[in-house]
Amino acid sequence: MQDLIQALLTGLALGSVFALIALGYTLVYGIIELINFAHGDLFMLTSFAALTVLEAFAIGRGSPLGTKVGALFLALLVAMLFGAVVNVLIERLAYRRLRNAPRLTPLISAIGMSFILIQIGQYWKGSRPLDVPRVINRLDLLGPLDIGVRFFLRDLILILVTIPILLGLLYVVNRTRIGKAMRATAQDRDASALMGIDINRTIAFAFLLGGALAGAAGVMYGQYTLTTDYQRGFETGLKAFTAAVLGGIGNLNGAVLGGLLIGIIQAMSERFLQNGSAWANAVIFAILITILVFRPSGLLGEQTPDKA
Amino acid sequence: MAAVGTPLNRTLVRVRKPFSEDRTTAVVATTLSVLALTYPLIDRALNLGALDDLFPIVVYILLALGLNIVVGFAGLLDLGYAAFFAIGAYTVAILTSPSSPVASWLPFELNFWAALILAFFTAAIFGVILGAPTLRLRGDYLAIVTLGFGEIVPIVFRNAVGLTKGDQGLNAIAQPNIFGYELNSSTLWGWWYLLMLVGLLIIFMARRLRDSRLGRAWMAMREDEIAAASMGIDLVKTKLFAFALGASFSGLAGVLFASRYSFANPSQFEFSTSVLLLSMVILGGLGNIWGVIVGGLLLGVFDRILSARATGWIQGLGDATGIELLEKVNLRDSRVGFFGLTLVLMMLLRPEGLLPNAQRKRELEAQATPEGEVRVDETLYDKRGEPL
Numbered sequence: 289m290q291d292l293i294q295a296l297l298t299g300l301a302l303g304s305v306f307a308l309i310a311l312g313y314t315l316v317y318g319i320i321e322l323i324n325f326a327h328g329d330l331f332m333l334t335s336f337a338a339l340t341v342l343e344a345f346a347i348g349r350g351s352p353l354g355t356k357v358g359a360l361f362l363a364l365l366v367a368m369l370f371g372a373v374v375n376v377l378i379e380r381l382a383y384r385r386l387r388n389a390p391r392l393t394p395l396i397s398a399i400g401m402s403f404i405l406i407q408i409g410q411y412w413k414g415s416r417p418l419d420v421p422r423v424i425n426r427l428d429l430l431g432p433l434d435i436g437v438r439f440f441l442r443d444l445i446l447i448l449v450t451i452p453i454l455l456g457l458l459y460v461v462n463r464t465r466i467g468k469a470m471r472a473t474a475q476d477r478d479a480s481a482l483m484g485i486d487i488n489r490t491i492a493f494a495f496l497l498g499g500a501l502a503g504a505a506g507v508m509y510g511q512y513t514l515t516t517d518y519q520r521g522f523e524t525g526l527k528a529f530t531a532a533v534l535g536g537i538g539n540l541n542g543a544v545l546g547g548l549l550i551g552i553i554q555a556m557s558e559r560f561l562q563n564g565s566a567w568a569n570a571v572i573f574a575i576l577i578t579i580l581v582f583r584p585s586g587l588l589g590e591q592t593p594d595k596a
Numbered sequence: 597m598a599a600v601g602t603p604l605n606r607t608l609v610r611v612r613k614p615f616s617e618d619r620t621t622a623v624v625a626t627t628l629s630v631l632a633l634t635y636p637l638i639d640r641a642l643n644l645g646a647l648d649d650l651f652p653i654v655v656y657i658l659l660a661l662g663l664n665i666v667v668g669f670a671g672l673l674d675l676g677y678a679a680f681f682a683i684g685a686y687t688v689a690i691l692t693s694p695s696s697p698v699a700s701w702l703p704f705e706l707n708f709w710a711a712l713i714l715a716f717f718t719a720a721i722f723g724v725i726l727g728a729p730t731l732r733l734r735g736d737y738l739a740i741v742t743l744g745f746g747e748i749v750p751i752v753f754r755n756a757v758g759l760t761k762g763d764q765g766l767n768a769i770a771q772p773n774i775f776g777y778e779l780n781s782s783t784l785w786g787w788w789y790l791l792m793l794v795g796l797l798i799i800f801m802a803r804r805l806r807d808s809r810l811g812r813a814w815m816a817m818r819e820d821e822i823a824a825a826s827m828g829i830d831l832v833k834t835k836l837f838a839f840a841l842g843a844s845f846s847g848l849a850g851v852l853f854a855s856r857y858s859f860a861n862p863s864q865f866e867f868s869t870s871v872l873l874l875s876m877v878i879l880g881g882l883g884n885i886w887g888v889i890v891g892g893l894l895l896g897v898f899d900r901i902l903s904a905r906a907t908g909w910i911q912g913l914g915d916a917t918g919i920e921l922l923e924k925v926n927l928r929d930s931r932v933g934f935f936g937l938t939l940v941l942m943m944l945l946r947p948e949g950l951l952p953n954a955q956r957k958r959e960l961e962a963q964a965t966p967e968g969e970v971r972v973d974e975t976l977y978d979k980r981g982e983p984l
Contacts, residue, residue, distance in 0.1 A: 323736050382940050391735050392673050393943050396878060399675075399871060400939025407933025415929075522867065526747070529740070563755065570751040573744040580737050580744075581729040 290436040295555040301443035303551020304450035305512060308505035309528035310535070310543040310550075311457065312375075312498030318538035319474045319494045321391075322383060325398035328525010329405035330375055330499060334506030335516040336413050338367040339420055342510075347421040360423045360507070364449075368503035375499025376492050384488065402522070409518035417517040420510040446508050453504055454544055457497065461540060466493055474538070523569065527554070530576040536589020545587060550575075621951065625886045628893075632792055636785050646901055647784050653896030654791045655853045660876040660892045661798050661885065662845030667874070668883035668953070669806060670838035671818030673739040676726075676746020677873055680719045680843040682865035684850025686753055686760065687715035689860040692770035695761060708772040712851050719847025720840040727839030731832055746870055754862040765861030769854050787856055794852065798845055802885050810837055815883075868932065872899065875935045878942050881949025890951055895938065903927040903934075 309331050316324040345351075345359040382401045386394040427441040461467040469490045472480040481487050509524070510516055531550040535542025550572060557568040579586065631638075639647045659681055666674045688711040690696045706714075730741050753760050760766060771779050772790065779786045805811045813834045816824040825831050854860045872895065880891020907927045914920065942949065 321736075323740065382944070385944055389943075389947065392671075392739070393947055395673065395736050395739060396874070397940050397943040399874070400936040400941075400943065403868075403871065403932050403936025404940065405936075407930060407936060410929065410932070526743070533740075566755045567751070570748045570755075573747050573751075577729075577741050577744045577748075580733060580741050584733065584737055 291559055294437050295559045296552060297437065297439050297443065299552030299555035300548060301446045301551070302512065302555060303531075303548035304447050305505050305509045305547075306524075306528045306531045306550050307544045307547025308450060308453065308501045308508070309525065310531040310547045311454075311501050311540060313529050313532040314535075314537055314540060314543040315494045315498045315501075317532070319470060319491055320383075320387065320394075322394050322398065323529070324498070325395065325525075326378055326382075326401035326405055327375075327498065327502060328523075328528065329402045329409070329521035330371055330378070331502040331506050331509075331525060331528075332409055332516070332518060332521030333374065333405055333412075334367040334371040334499075334503040335420075335510045335520070336409060336418075336506075337370040337503070338363040338507040338510055339413070339418060339516060341366050342421050342423065347423055349422075356423050360511075363423075364504060364507050366503075367506045368500040371499035371501075371503030371506065372496045373499070375495040375502070379492055379495040384491075402525075406518055406521065409521070413518065415518065417515050420514050420516055422511070422514055424511055442511055446512060449504065449508060453501065457501070458540060460497070466490065470494055526576075527569075527572055530572055530579075532586075533576060533584075534579055534586055536586030539586070539588045542586055542588035621884070621886050624890060624951065628886065628889060632795070636788050647788060649901050650897075651784075651787060651791065651856060652853070653893070653900055654788075654795065655849050655856075656873065656876065656896050657889055657892035658791070658795055658798055658849040658852075659846055660873050660880075660888050661795075661802055662842050662849065663873050664877050664883065664885065664888045665802060665805065665814075665845065666838050666842035667877055668888070669811060669818070670814040670835065671735075672835065672838060673735055673742070674839075674842065675739050675743035675867075675870055675874070676749070677742070677842070677846060678865045678867070678869035679746040679749035680723060680846035681850040681853070681869065682749050682753060682860075682862070683722050683843075684715045684719045684847030685854035685860045685865070686766075686850075687718045687847070688712065688851045688854050689766040689769050690759060691715075693766040693860075694768050696766055697759065706770070708770040708855060711770060712772075712848070715847050715851045716844050719850070720844035723839040723841075723843025724836055726843075727836050731835055743867070743870075746867060750862045750865050753865075760860075760862070763862065765859055767859045769858045769860065771855050771858060781856075781858065791852065794848065798848075799885060805841065806885075810834065814838055868935075871935055871939075875938045878949060879938055881951045881953055883953035884949065884951050887949050887951030887953065891949065895935070898934070899931050903931060 309327065312327050312330075313324060316322055316327070341363040342359055345355060345362075347356060347359055351359075378401055382397045383394050386397055424440075424442045424445055428438045429441060429444060430437055430439045459467075461470060469480070469485045470493065472483065472485055473487055473490045477487055480490075527550055528547065531546035532543045533546070534549060535544065535546030537543075553572060553575065554568050557571045558565050561567050561571070635650070636647055639645070659677065662680075663674060663677045666672050666677070688708075690698050691702075691706050691711045691714060692708070694700065726742065726745050730738050733741060754762055756762075773779070774786070774790070777786065779790065813824065813829045816827065816829055817831060817834055821831060824834075853864075876892040876895050877888050878891070879895060880889065881887030904927075910927075946952075
């Protein structure tokens with residue numbers, strides 16, 4: 289029982305990071321039906337950007353609280369800006385010209401982009417795993433209760449950072465003018481253009497939002513695992529994509545739900561399967577395949593007519 | 597026969613043209629075949645010492661030819677193709693390696709050829725197992741499912757330690773005996789010509805398949821599934837054949853690879869291998885057999901031979917001239933970025949590849965025009981299908 293609750297709590301914290309990345313996949317897929325393969329690797333690059341900021345502050349165990357909070361906020365800001373700018377650039381360079389090409393052409397371009405980003409990451413910080421300085425103290429919030437279940441301050445902050453970002457995103461997409469333009473473009477690009485919507489700007493904005501979310505995820509994931517490396521993006525990205533598909537790709541609420549579920553599934557397989565950390569990925573990818581095959585619209589997605 | 601340029605003639609030529617290969621391809625094919633058959637002699641005469649390095653490249657080209665059936669002919673984007681390579685390699689390893697429990701449990705010792713045939717069919721079966729549930733999926737979802745499969749297979753081989761010895765890998769895999777001529781790790785010429793033999797077989801089969809009823813069904817399906825189905829093509833059967841044949845070719849290459857090095861290890865079959873193969877197919881030209889071979893040769897030689905040697909040359913130049921930047925260049929570390937750049941640039945600038953398949957090229961052009969706009973081909977063709 290304690291194990292179950294523990295896996296649930298760990299899973300929620302981890303899952304909120306997956307949710308942030310999954311939203312980037314879902315935003316882009318929702319608007320141009322492209323699986324943005326490079327998104328996971330963009331997340332990896334933002335974690336490098338965040339690491340650079342934290343290293344500049346020389347954060348250590350004994351750093352004063354003010355410095356820590358400031359460094360964390362600055363890292364968030366820098367990583368989100370960095371992710372947004374890079375993602376918009378990627379769209380401009382590698383995807384925009386292929387918007388009317390056959391469906392697989394931009395997908396292959398995205399795979400290529402993903403490898404280019406991995407290469408940039410390798411040049412930037414080398415091939416070895418990197419230590420991310422611990423900004424949030426290792427404080428067990430449930431420690432005083434002594435119930436055998438642990439919930440760290442880190443986990444709480446992860447969830448607390450994720451929630452306002454999600455609410456803000458929902459507000460932008462559902463309540464603002466540009467959000468309305470995004471929804472219109474997703475429905476019918478040509479008709480939206482005829483109604484005076486700047487399609488290029490709207491699509492670029494979706495990439496901007498997705499990149500910023502990847503930036504936030506880059507900071508929070510770094511605090512969760514305390515390590516990062518240039519190959520981290522592929523696997524994490526694939527898990528986040530699984531989350532987006534599980535929730536129903538194109539659906540924002542679905543991406544969050546899927547992210548939390550994938551986080552919980554990963555935590556559970558690590559805890560309950562024999563040699564679990566080795567098999568957790570296989571479990572998640574098997575779920576991905578099962579969902580795509582049997583319910584491609586995901587848990588919250590609507591059945592869309594086949595366009596291909 | 598109608599006069600040149602009448603609508604009927606133009607239509608006829610359009611239909612016939614894809615099935616007759618153009619002159620560039622013929623020149624490339626002849627050059628490559630002669631080079632391939634005489635390479636060991638050239639290598640020895642010029643003292644290049646690259647025969648051993650070329651072995652994996654040729655195996656990758658065979659794999660790319662198999663992938664070309666799935667992606668190029670049938671239009672099904674497979675991102676986990678290396679999984680079947682792994683399945684072929686591990687089948688022969690598990691059946692013949694003395695460190696595997698299966699080989700020691702078998703009452704008799706399986707020889708290479710028996711294992712080869714078993715591996716061929718095992719890979720085909722896995723192709724069908726993966727293919728069957730994915731039949732209803734659209735292009736990009738299919739790609740992700742194959743990617744997931746491609747990730748799971750090495751995880752299984754890595755963690756099923758009892759069967760595969762995990763990361764340690766299986767060694768002492770059976771090697772072929774051709775009419776008393778025993779191949780082992782030092783018989784480079786023997787391996788080379790065995791590869792050429794298998795290569796010829798694969799090229800022959802791929803060409804016959806392409807021009808067969810099944811091949812035409814693949815291409816019809818690639819262009820428009822719904823239209824193909826309404827013309828009476830059985831999509832289920834057609835797709836499954838593409839997966840099964842593609843997978844079995846890959847399995848065959850896996851057997852040769854594992855047997856040549858007498859070793860199989862899970863890290864040889866990861867996603868980057870699948871992407872390398874995809875880059876080869878796309879660089880050369882989706883759907884064009886000789887194009888794929890050229891693409892494979894270019895990328896493979898760069899990846900395995902040129903990157904290392906050029907690094908040496910550039911660093912040497914840096915040493916000689918004292919330019920520090922050149923001394924630090926290491927092209928071997930840049931292989932991943934190089935594949936990525938190849939994919940992006942090809943998609944942006946020449947999606948049909950270096951040596952395009954004529955039919956495929958026209959499809960890409962037709963789809964690139966905005967919907968509703970009909971592009972009329974005004975070129976006149978002579979009887980042989982050459983533009984006038």
